[in-house]
Amino acid sequence: MTERITKVAENLNVGGIDTVKLAKKHGTPLFIYDINKVRENAQAFVHTFQRLGVNSQVAYASKAFSSIAILQVVKEEGLSLDVVSQGELHTALQAGFPTDRIHMHGNNKSIEELEMAIENKIGCIVVDNFYEIELLEHLLEKYNHKMSVLIRVTPGIEAHTHDYILTGQEDSKFGFDLSNGQAEQALMRLMTNEYFHVEGIHCHIGSQIFETTGFVMAVKKLFDAIGKWNKNHGFIPEVLNLGGGFGIKYTDEDEPRPLGHYVEALVEEVKEQANQLQIPIPEIWIEPGRAIVGDAGTTLYNIGSIKEIPGVRKYVSVDGGMTDNIRPALYNAKYAAVVANKVNEPLEETVSIAGKCCESGDMLIWDLQVPKVESGDILAVFSTGAYGYAMANHYNRFPKAAVVFVEDGQDQLVVKREQYNELTRLDLPYERG
Ligand SMILES: Cc1ncc(COP(=O)(O)O)c(C=O)c1O
């Protein structure tokens, strides 16, 4: 899939390391991240902004994969961070992430979450709804703290992606609607309260989007509003946060643009629109998650049972599934994979890769071309770095997989495999009477 994933001798090699050896050393299922690829993805965004001479922040959307180690890498690359919960903020603090570069999202932020954000003086809160404004009005006064905020708006854009990961359309649980005036009401309420510094506007149109058209349309819609708000309230945004959503390659059917291409399209449109309105070019922020870590991740599984139904299908079961990658079951997401210990062998058969959960829908890949597979082979599924470990669950009480980073020929365990006693650590015995 990437140039770093090479076929050396008989085995698949990722980041300079033989994946079959990694599977033996760390066990399976195993997430491996090619850290040089993470760095390369981050810099593709950062360098393009620098080349275009625009002030920017590239905030990693940590929902894609949050762990102390990955946030340390992201910090080293100079990115900012998007968190959507106390748990994600806690992880960021544990990783020593500079709090002034943390932005908080959420469509139902709790008092505790907001207090944690205020107490840690995070860089900004992306305000989502009127209930949140009310909570913040009380809390900021109580803490006597002035908070930088962005107003999250829904621009009414239907990007071309799966319905469940669309967010910019009018009928959405996120943000203030632009067309019905709610966004303007929110702006006025925030601008007239001394505890808020309204830095700008945020919008996110969805995830795994390839075309630049949706992003460009969103910028146009934002500037329509800015023009109006400028006239009505003298509002000039210092920041435009255009969210994440930049698509990556999962299979050969996907044709994403180079990451810098999305930045170029956004910057060009923002510059043009700002010039038309005769306002200074705002700082442009983006929030990629998938595009930073997605194609840097590969999952290794051990192949166990193989069931052939003559004339129908061959099911090849692996020792993970919807517990470590729920995306195929949830979004019908497609993945590419190879048998890691047989990468040089000719493709001989078509099989379907099943997970081990007690669900017929727990299928990772339908109709995959492979060499002759046998129990004990190692399957490597590509581009699992985003929303894989992050959405892992305990269905059927399977422990969570381990995560290993590979970089310059070295491997490092960064998230331990969960143990059975950890699965029951919150359980209390039943006591009658
Ligand atoms: C507000 C917001 N920002 C950023 C992201 C990251 O999206 P992606 O991982 O597709 O870049 C999401 C998720 O879709 C999001 O909801």
Ligand SMILES: N[C@@H](CCCC[NH3+])C(=O)O
């Ligand atoms: N979790 C989703 C994307 C939604 C991202 C968060 N808004 C996925 O796996 O594709």
